[in-house]
Amino acid sequence: LPPDDFRAAAHAAVDWIADYLEHATQLPVKSRVQPGAIRAALPTSAPTKGEPLEAMLRDFRDTIMPGITHWNHPGFFAYFANSASYPGILGELLAAGINANGMLWVTSPAVTELEQVSLDWLRQLMGLGDGWFGQITDTASVSTFYALAAAREQAGLDVRMQGMAGRADMPRLRVYCSEHAHSSIDKAVIALGLGHENLVKVPADENFRMRPDALESAIQADIAAGFRPIAVVPCVGTTSMTSVDPVRAVVRIARAHGCWVHVDAAYGGVTAIVPEMRHLMDGTDDADSFVVNPHKWLFTPMDCSVMYTKHPEALKRAFALLPEYLITSTQDETVNLMDYGIQLGRRFRSLKLWMVMRAYGAEGIAERIRFHCDLARDFAGMVHFESGGWELTAPVTMSLVCFRYAPSGLSEADIARANAAIMERVNADGRAYLSHTKLNGKYTLRLAIGNIRTDRSHVETAWAELRSAAAAI
Numbered sequence: 001l002p003p004d005d006f007r008a009a010a011h012a013a014v015d016w017i018a019d020y021l022e023h024a025t026q027l028p029v030k031s032r033v034q035p036g037a038i039r040a041a042l043p044t045s046a047p048t049k050g051e052p053l054e055a056m057l058r059d060f061r062d063t064i065m066p067g068i069t070h071w072n073h074p075g076f077f078a079y080f081a082n083s084a085s086y087p088g089i090l091g092e093l094l095a096a097g098i099n100a101n102g103m104l105w106v107t108s109p110a111v112t113e114l115e116q117v118s119l120d121w122l123r124q125l126m127g128l129g130d131g132w133f134g135q136i137t138d139t140a141s142v143s144t145f146y147a148l149a150a151a152r153e154q155a156g157l158d159v160r161m162q163g164m165a166g167r168a169d170m171p172r173l174r175v176y177c178s179e180h181a182h183s184s185i186d187k188a189v190i191a192l193g194l195g196h197e198n199l200v201k202v203p204a205d206e207n208f209r210m211r212p213d214a215l216e217s218a219i220q221a222d223i224a225a226g227f228r229p230i231a232v233v234p235c236v237g238t239t240s241m242t243s244v245d246p247v248r249a250v251v252r253i254a255r256a257h258g259c260w261v262h263v264d265a266a267y268g269g270v271t272a273i274v275p276e277m278r279h280l281m282d283g284t285d286d287a288d289s290f291v292v293n294p295h296k297w298l299f300t301p302m303d304c305s306v307m308y309t310k311h312p313e314a315l316k317r318a319f320a321l322l323p324e325y326l327i328t329s330t331q332d333e334t335v336n337l338m339d340y341g342i343q344l345g346r347r348f349r350s351l352k353l354w355m356v357m358r359a360y361g362a363e364g365i366a367e368r369i370r371f372h373c374d375l376a377r378d379f380a381g382m383v384h385f386e387s388g389g390w391e392l393t394a395p396v397t398m399s400l401v402c403f404r405y406a407p408s409g410l411s412e413a414d415i416a417r418a419n420a421a422i423m424e425r426v427n428a429d430g431r432a433y434l435s436h437t438k439l440n441g442k443y444t445l446r447l448a449i450g451n452i453r454t455d456r457s458h459v460e461t462a463w464a465e466l467r468s469a470a471a472a473i
């Protein structure tokens with residue numbers, strides 16, 4: 001491929017991206033294709049001879065794009081909305097151009113060092129103390145897996161060498177999280193071979209926060225029954241309703257029983273960048289590890305999760321290996337990120353995060369997060385004051401609103417059906433996209449605000465759509 005062809009196609013691609021982001025609202029947020037349609041529209045095998053870049057860009061536009069649900073659309077309110085900011089996209093683009101692999105310090109010193117610098121910046125932005133070691137992973141699911149692997153290592157049972165199966169000296173290990181914790185905790189427990197039944201779901205209070213007294217009782221009962229508690233995973237910003245577990249109380253209980261505390265702040269952690277919201281992360285500085293996802297609410301393109309721990313040596317004990325072909329002359333004086341997890345090869349993810357933090361600064365980031373929370377409160381106000389059966393179903397702690405249409409006289413099953421129908425109608429219209437959950441058995445709609453381009457008008461449009469859908473069903 002001649003370099004000039006690449007230059008021309010790349011310029012065209014960047015122009016396309018800029019137009020796309022500027023006019024995203026003209027596209028339906030949620031893809032309308034039927035299952036299998038994209039696959040059916042594509043050739044079943046790779047071409048024998050190379051094709052020109054323009055042909056690929058054309059097919060990307062005409063065939064692939066209809067199968068895209070637009071997370072960059074300001075009307076994206078499903079799951080946890082996220083977005084790629086301009087500086088984040090630039091960082092991703094440049095990283096692809098360089099194609100550096102930071103598996104060892106020496107294989108690209110800047111990859112390792114910028115990762116450490118940017119994660120130290122992020123730690124400071126969140127108002128956390130010294131002593132945290134950070135590494136970037138692809139997702140919170142992997143970050144939590146690493147944290148629990150380190151917790152198991154820290155328990156001193158030599159699982160690395162001896163494994164867990166068939167050992168008479170191996171107690172059953174237990175991990176605790178709230179009944180509202182994300183399924184990534186379950187997956188980590190399963191993948192580590194701890195056994196899903198050894199993840200104890202601690203009951204929550206009426207505001208969906210893990211109950212410390214219930215945690216204490218569960219741990220004590222387990223110890224009495226011969227189990228060995230090894231870790232507790234409180235959450236700051238639960239997936240269904242962004243409730244905040246009492247991390248400080250959890251840490252106190254966990255410490256008394258020798259447990260590692262890993263805080264799942266995948267979504268909610270960035271609220272600590274907003275001075276008046278920092279209290280939501282209270283207690284995290286005393287934990288052993290936590291995860292926060294810049295690819296959720298820090299305007300950084302997928303994927304970028306950060307796992308911080310005070311005990312990087314436990315990660316090393318769990319994962320470090322040094323075959324001959326990876327020995328380097330600088331290994332004793334440098335951090336080699338391959339030592340802290342499963343992956344060897346490492347993308348240059350910190351570049352985009354660094355560019356986001358530089359472009360917006362602490363104040364710019366805080367301002368946007370604060371604005372999203374203001375929008376969420378305003379939307380909650382609209383729901384609350386609307387006569388005719390709308391209700392809030394959880395407190396608004398961050399930028400997520402849980403609500404539903406529940407006119408009096410309808411059974412719970414009818415309310416669930418009505419809200420599913422409302423959501424389907426709104427999502428089919430194309431201007432907004434919402435998702436749902438169940439709170440204590442109640443079917444609930446979720447409006448999650450987190451896109452950097454979301455404005456008041458997009459939230460108002462969603463609300464108008466919701467009301468007209470309710471009127472129509």
Ligand code: PLP
Nearest residue numbers: 139140141182184237238239266
């Ligand atoms: N933890 C929480 C609280 C989440 O809400 C999510 C996803 O939404 C995750 C963990 C998993 O995130 P990831 O997709 O990065 O694995």
